[in-house]
Amino acid sequence: MQRLIISVVMILSLAACSSQKTQTSPMVAHRGHSNVSGGVYLEKDHNRPEPKNAQLATDKEKFIDKMVKKHGFDRQQLRDVLAQANKLDWVINLMDKQAPKSGPVTGPNGAWIRYQNKFITPSNLPKGVDFWNKYNKELQQAYKQYGVPPEIIVGIIGVETGWGRVMGKTRIIDALTTLAFYYPRRAQYFSNELEDYLIMCRDEGVDPFDLSGSFAGAMGYGQFMPSAFRNHAVDFNNDGHIDLWDPVDAIGSVANYFKAHGWQKDKKVAVKADGQAPSLETGFSTKYSVEKLNKAGLKAQSSIDGHKEVSLLSLDMGDRYQYWYGLPNFYVITRYNHSTHYAMAVWHLGLAVKDAR
Template identity: 50%
Template sequence: MRAPLLCVLVIQLLFLAGCSSNPPRDSGAAINVQISGDFAGSPEAKRFVQRMAQQHGFNPTETAAVISRAQRKQSIIDLMNQQAPSRSTGPNGAWTRYRAKFLTDDTIGNGVAFWQRNQAALQQAQSRYGVPPEYVIAIIGVETRFGGFVGKTRIIDALATLAFAYPRRADYFASELEAYLIMTRDEGVDPFQPRGSFAGAMGLGQFMPSSFHKYAVDLTGDGHRNLWDPADAIGSVANYFKGHGWQAGQAVAVRAQVQPGSNAGRLKTGFDTRYGVNELAAKGITPAGSLGGVTQVSLLQLDAKGGYEYWLGLPNFYVITRYNHSTYYAMAVHQLAQAIRARKGGVRLSASD
């Protein structure tokens, strides 16, 4: 994703050369800039330019020029409006359908191939961050099919549209646009070059710009953090897990045995629940395998075809949900990771196992 030398020099001129003439960062004086294009007349865009100048030393004229070239995409707004989750009133096999999107024989095989291609980087990341390769691979597999689908939307268009033309979450996306422009300045990247998801997620691991600043790493040692490079993406995902509390050597989830007559269906479930193991045992819910000494678990309910499945989520399961706040997402990552590990070890698990 690194820009050619000429492009890097242009970006440095745009974002660095004029910093000495900017108002002091603690100045509250209004900055008079002209924004043209799709965001002309947007007070939010003007305030954004002022904030970038005062807080980060960006040249306001050149920042306004970048915003003027960004495009408002109605398709992005439409896609955001479609994200509201639907609610189920009873068992309908939703987990079985969700799982089938990710746990296919092709996906498992491609995960093994990704492992083989990136063995050294995965081992380096595990040594440094304590995260097993299969979980890093599973995240990249679920997010972008191992880098095959990283998104085609210009990040600048996605973030500008959502920051200045999507009031419901404008503050969040304005902060992500802020983080993005800082990223492009720091990494010497043309802000119009990177492409990703319609919501502004980037690279093989689909990091938002704020996550880039907190967790992206330069695993290759070339002086740049490049989320489109497999090695840097691997290291960044592993560092994200470590930063959210991944416990090396610990399990992720264990299937629960539910005794007949148990009131499991009346208990609150989800990755954010907390139950004592003894408390659940008294209610007829016990682990089908070792918990590795963990005494506090979450109770997970999966709406599988043929009836509910119950699992016990351990702390590492909760870490996966920091990537996406969904029980189904985290379980898909966990089961895909296990299937990839088994296949690489010579155990031919099918997608339905």
């Protein structure tokens, strides 16, 4: 779900993004001393007072206790860091608006067409071609090393940030502390992300106040959350640092993420089906035998790589529903963002850029 939240903001921002190239990575511009004893590297102090809220103070102290005992952080410095972070009320409001909603199905209305058109446009595809051409060597190396083809990596980075043009302007420390301590619905998740973020900053010698990203704390070209950074990010350019604001590290990290989640090299993603099956549940998490789908009136238009079970995907085309058989690689894309539309857009955008080259 966190990836879905992040991508909604990227969708809304993409049309207005700047065409200027990204400047020096903030992790390079603000990197100080690595391996700071007992804490994170700080370029300056802001001296903001601790808010006078007993429950908030208790929650922060519990978090600080964990960081001290588990990771060896300096207690007083961490108190100062958390006191200097801003509470962002607009982030809480935006999170509430993105909470899952359900309602009656009213029939096809073109939802997929509108979603796809956010990304696959005549003006956007050349930007993807430029990115692919510039980093073709690294994309091919990622394919060789991790088995993930360039079009999938290009599709992810294109959907998430428009190939680096929209990476977010919210201070990550502010976003994560706001959601960890002022947003009970998902406080535990964001507390864990704040933990990983502070460890990342300590390990990389970067001031935690100098990095910006999405309103939910996602970072860099591929919009990794801090936990994804710690678990899957790689130093793909071999400079001794992992930097998701560096496109080469981002390429390798996205590929590693997909490999870790089960990407099958040179296997199909999904196959379009003939027929209609309005009574069947659809979605990337469904599972049907091919035999059952055949009996329901559906038939794959091409080989499904020998799979006996598939998910049933439905795309709202406005005047009808278009059905697809989702294969394991499609499910892997949804591990980045739990959305059928998102995964299909990533795949189709990558293929469109490939064709445009």
